[in-house]
Amino acid sequence: MTSEIIIQTLASGLLIGLIYALIAIGLTLIFGVMDIVNFSHGEFLMLGMYCSFWLYAIYHLDPLYTLPLTAILLFGVGAIVYRVVIKKIIDAPMLSQIFTTFGLMILFRGLAQFLWKPDFRTVGNSVVSGTVSLSGIQIGLPQLTAGVGAILVTLGIYLFLTKTRTGAALEATAADKEAARLMGIDSQRMFTLAWGVGAACAGVAGGLLSTFFPIFPEIGANFILTAFVVVNLGGFGSVVGALIAGILVGVIEVMGGFFLGPQYKMGIVLCLFLAVLMFRPQGLMGKV
Amino acid sequence: MNQLNQQPVFSTAYGSAGYKWPTRLALLFLLGVVIFFPFFEKSPSHQNFVILVLMAAQLGVAWNIIGGYAGQISLGQVAFYGLGAYTSTLLFTKLGINPWVSIPLGGLLAASISLAVGWSCFRLKGHYFAMATIAVAEIIQIVFTNWEFAGAAVGLNLPMEGGWKFLIFAEKEPYYYLALGLLLLTLAVNYAIEKSYLGYYLRAIKDEPDAAQSLGVNLSLYKQIAFAISSFFTALGGSLYAHKELYIDPASVLHTGLSIKMALVSILGGVGTLSGPVIGAAVLTLIEEGTRMLFGGSGKGTDLVIYAALIVVVAVYYPSGVVGWVRRFLSRRTAIRQTRLEGRGI
Numbered sequence: 001m002t003s004e005i006i007i008q009t010l011a012s013g014l015l016i017g018l019i020y021a022l023i024a025i026g027l028t029l030i031f032g033v034m035d036i037v038n039f040s041h042g043e044f045l046m047l048g049m050y051c052s053f054w055l056y057a058i059y060h061l062d063p064l065y066t067l068p069l070t071a072i073l074l075f076g077v078g079a080i081v082y083r084v085v086i087k088k089i090i091d092a093p094m095l096s097q098i099f100t101t102f103g104l105m106i107l108f109r110g111l112a113q114f115l116w117k118p119d120f121r122t123v124g125n126s127v128v129s130g131t132v133s134l135s136g137i138q139i140g141l142p143q144l145t146a147g148v149g150a151i152l153v154t155l156g157i158y159l160f161l162t163k164t165r166t167g168a169a170l171e172a173t174a175a176d177k178e179a180a181r182l183m184g185i186d187s188q189r190m191f192t193l194a195w196g197v198g199a200a201c202a203g204v205a206g207g208l209l210s211t212f213f214p215i216f217p218e219i220g221a222n223f224i225l226t227a228f229v230v231v232n233l234g235g236f237g238s239v240v241g242a243l244i245a246g247i248l249v250g251v252i253e254v255m256g257g258f259f260l261g262p263q264y265k266m267g268i269v270l271c272l273f274l275a276v277l278m279f280r281p282q283g284l285m286g287k288v
Numbered sequence: 289m290n291q292l293n294q295q296p297v298f299s300t301a302y303g304s305a306g307y308k309w310p311t312r313l314a315l316l317f318l319l320g321v322v323i324f325f326p327f328f329e330k331s332p333s334h335q336n337f338v339i340l341v342l343m344a345a346q347l348g349v350a351w352n353i354i355g356g357y358a359g360q361i362s363l364g365q366v367a368f369y370g371l372g373a374y375t376s377t378l379l380f381t382k383l384g385i386n387p388w389v390s391i392p393l394g395g396l397l398a399a400s401i402s403l404a405v406g407w408s409c410f411r412l413k414g415h416y417f418a419m420a421t422i423a424v425a426e427i428i429q430i431v432f433t434n435w436e437f438a439g440a441a442v443g444l445n446l447p448m449e450g451g452w453k454f455l456i457f458a459e460k461e462p463y464y465y466l467a468l469g470l471l472l473l474t475l476a477v478n479y480a481i482e483k484s485y486l487g488y489y490l491r492a493i494k495d496e497p498d499a500a501q502s503l504g505v506n507l508s509l510y511k512q513i514a515f516a517i518s519s520f521f522t523a524l525g526g527s528l529y530a531h532k533e534l535y536i537d538p539a540s541v542l543h544t545g546l547s548i549k550m551a552l553v554s555i556l557g558g559v560g561t562l563s564g565p566v567i568g569a570a571v572l573t574l575i576e577e578g579t580r581m582l583f584g585g586s587g588k589g590t591d592l593v594i595y596a597a598l599i600v601v602v603a604v605y606y607p608s609g610v611v612g613w614v615r616r617f618l619s620r621r622t623a624i625r626q627t628r629l630e631g632r633g634i
Contacts, residue, residue, distance in 0.1 A: 037415040088604050094414050095361055096607040099555060102548060103599030110592030118589075217589070225426065228419055267430040270423045277420050278408055 008137045009258045010251060015139070015147035017250020019205050022150040023223055024230035024242040025157055026201030032174045032237030033194035034090065039101040040081075041227060042220025043108035044199040048074050048206025049215045050112065053121055056210075062127045063210045064145065070207040071200045078199025079192045086195065087188070105220070112217035119216065126211040146208035153204050154243055157197070161239060170194060174237060225266070226253070229273040235283030245284060322468060326461045335460040339532070341573045342467035343525060348553030348565025349474045350521035355551055356560035357487060358514045359494030360410070363547045364421030365522050367405075367428045368398035370542035372523025373530040374432060377444050380454075382437075387455045391527040398523030399516040406515045410508050422544065429542040443537025446530060455531050463532050470528055471566075474521045478562055481517070490514055491560070522550070556602055558611025567610050 027041045051070045052063035063070075081104065089100050128145045131138045161167040172180040173190040181187050213219070230249050234241025249269060256268035276283065326335060347369070354360050375394035379385040385393075409420045433441050450456035457463060481487045489510045492500035501507055530536045549572070557568025575598060576591070583590035606613055 037419070085600060085604060092604075092607060095555065095559065096603045098361060098363075098415065098418055099552070099603035100600055103596050103603055105596075106548075106592055107596035107600060110589040110596050113589030114593055115589075225423070232416075232419075263434050264430065267427055270427050270430075273423050274408070274420060274427075277412055277416060277423075281412060281416060 004136060006255075006258075008139075009254050011134075011137055011139055012143065013251035013254030014247055015143045015250070016254065017247035018147040018150035018154075019209060019246075020223075020226055020230050020250050021243045021246025022154055022205040022208075023202050023227045024234065024246055025154060025239050026198035026205075027227050028231045028234065028237055028239065028242045029157075029170075029201070030194050030198040031231065033170060034173075034191050036086065036090075036097050037101065038198070039098065039224065040104035040108060040220075041198070041202055042222075042224035043105055043112075044074055044078065044202035044220075045206040045209070045223055046108065046112060046215075046217065046220045047077060048203030049210045049213070049219060050116060050206075051203065052207040052210040053123055053215050056123050056126075063123055063207050064127055064149075067149070067204055067207045070203050074203025075196040075200040077203075078195040078197070081199070082192050082195035087191070090191070105224075109217050109220070116217065118218075120214040121216065122214055123210050128211055140212060142212035146211070149208045150205065153201065154239075157201065158239055160197075166193070225273075226269055229269050229276075231283075232273060232281075233276050233283055235285040238283070238285040241283055241285030326464050332460050335464055337573070337577060339460065339464050339467050340577070341570050342464070342471050343528065343532075344549070344553050344573050345566040345569035346467065346471040346474050346528075347522060347525045347550045348557065348569050349471070349478050349562075350518050350525065351550040352554045352560065352565050353478060353481060353521075354511075354515050354518040356554050356564070357481065357490040357494065358511055359490075359560075360511060360515070361414075361418045361551070362421045362515070362518075363418045363544075363551065364405075364423075364425035365518070365550050366542055366544065366547040367421075367425040368402060368519040368522040369526035369529075369546060369550075370428060370432065370536075370538070371398045371401060372526035373536045373541040374438055374444075374526075375523070376527040377446060377530045377536055378438060381444060381446060386453070387527070387531065391455075391524060394527050395520040395523040398526075399520040402515045402519035403512060406508075406512045410511050410515075422547070425542070425544060425547060429538050429544075432542060433538045439537065441538060443535060443540070446534040448534065456534065463528075466528060466531075470521075470524055474524075475562065475566075477517065477521070481514075482562060486510060486513065494560070552599060554609075555607075556609055558609030561609075561611045564609055564611045571610065 023041070023045060026044070027038060030036060030038050030041075048070050051073055052066055055061045055066045055069065056063055085100060085104065089097050092100075126142065128141045130141050132141055132144065133139075159167075161171060169180070169185045170190055170193060172183065173185055173187055177187055180190070226249060230242055230245045232245075233249065234243070234245035249272070252272060253265050253269050257265040260268070325338060329335060329338075347365075351362070351365055354362050354365075372391075372394040375397050376387060376390040379390035379393060380387050405421070405424050409417055409424075412420055432438055438444065446456060447454070448456070449458065452462070455462075455466065481490070489500065489505050492503075492505060493507055493510060497507060526541055529541060533540070553568040553572055554565045555568065556572055557566065558564030576595060579591035579594045583594075602609070608616070
């Protein structure tokens with residue numbers, strides 16, 4: 001019986017870990033390409049969730065079907081944020097950069113509160129609901145769908161970065177801005193692209209979460225620290241690292257919550273974060 | 289090294305260091321106004337507003353020591369604020385130790401914990417350090433939220449009366465003078481740091497860490513000292529808050545937003561300057577309270593939007609804060625006058 005519970009816990013850790021990975025990939029992409037830590041990344045997730053929610057509430061479209069729309073919308077939000085604000089602080093001191101993205105975080109939260117009230121909202125009956133039984137383990141269908149969706153999107157991003165010309169240009173900008181510029185790569189376009197794709201990743205993660213997670217303006221706070229842990233553990237700028245670290249963090253969090261009590265879940269993740277910073281600041285897959 | 293030592297005491301090279309006579313008189317006048325303020329302003333809400341400014345300014349000045357002078361962007365100062373508030377309150381309410389003793393003890397505890405945090409985190413650079421300090425503060429918040437002895441999520445109450453012996457008052461004036469006294473003390477320490485070798489070392493660490501190290505400056509030692517002093521005074525600020533509100537809980541003294549506010553006060557006024565945090569505190573508190581009054585409570589989010597938009601605008605366009613902006617304006621004016629004089633052949 002106990003081993004069954006543990007396997008079940010492991011499975012749910014794995015599934016939430018895949019979502020963490022997807023959120024973290026957006027964060028790591030932005031950081032990798034332009035060395036800016038986006039503290040407002042959790043708010044892109046929040047916007048993605050609200051996007052799914054409103055499409056569901058007004059047009060009765062299932063969050064699963066509206067994912068592409070969410071992705072496109074959030075791509076736009078990310079690109080606009082870059083063009084309007086971030087563009088001006090690329091070469092600013094780090095203090096300005098940190099406070100700009102911090103300010104954006106509070107701004108988005110405030111706007112969401114102002115527009116949609118601080119209430120908790122949920123997507124009622126999505127096409128994916130109920131549980132499936134996989135060889136004796138009960139897994140929620142929404143969680144399973146979200147996990148699988150996260151894997152597919154992650155795979156898509158990976159292929160985009162490694163197989164397409166634009167992806168290669170993005171990687172080149174990340175490696176050396178100046179050299180890339182000399183090769184004829186427009187770094188402004190690449191930065192915009194990084195913010196767009198980064199925001200879209202978080203938005204899609206939000207869309208996937210919206211079928212089984214409450215939606216409220218401060219939801220980003222629940223995910224941003226975990227996303228930092230994942231990015232740090234995987235190595236800043238590494239997509240593969242983020243995937244591995246995401247799963248790892250998801251499993252550790254869920255198992256820790258199971259053995260020590262759910263109120264210490266976040267504490268365990270943060271202790272892991274500090275330990276990684278102390279002993280391997282470059283992360284699992286990061287370069288020194 | 290030698291050049292660092294030969295800086296004259298009253299130089300204008302580092303901003304607020306050199307005061308001319310008119311500035312000194314103005315400061316003296318300001319001090320007089322501040323000291324006698326409760327005598328001509330009796331409205332408790334106005335007094336409370338100024339107390340809020342003084343308390344925010346004190347925290348900003350304390351943040352400025354580590355964040356402004358040493359350039360180590362700590363976003364976890366609320367951990368020390370909360371530790372100060374909790375230590376003094378627990379010692380007072382559970383063990384009956386007098387606040388005059390327990391408050392400094394809370395400061396010392398925060399300072400010693402800052403040494404442990406600094407020892408492990410100062411090797412980290414830039415955002416890594418900032419994120420590590422956030423993580424530390426969050427962990428401390430989780431500990432206090434689940435610690436039954438410290439009141440867990442419900443929090444702790446202080447007794448309602450006590451007078452000067454227990455630093456608990458029914459009216460606002462004593463808190464005003466406590467806040468003012470603490471601010472002046474923190475400012476004095478900040479001024480002493482600015483004037484001493486420590487101040488030069490800290491600025492060197494901020495601007496040219498590699499050069500400073502190659503000149504033999506022990507970077508981690510001075511960062512540790514600055515962090516400990518900053519944390520000590522942040523903790524005193526937390527204890528003052530506990531005594532003013534007579535109630536603390538994790539949501540009020542360990543909230544991440546407070547860390548941001550401490551840094552923001554300093555940034556808004558001018559990072560690494562003596563007067564910056566005080567000016568920043570006045571501006572920020574005015575905006576905070578003003579938007580709250582005009583647009584209602586924080587539930588609606590309007591005050592948050594304005595507050596956040598301000599952060600972004602300041603961070604993007606005025607990274608050197610009000611003090612930097614005024615200074616640039618003044619120096620431009622001087623430059624224009626100079627060119628005019630030169631134009632006339634003088």
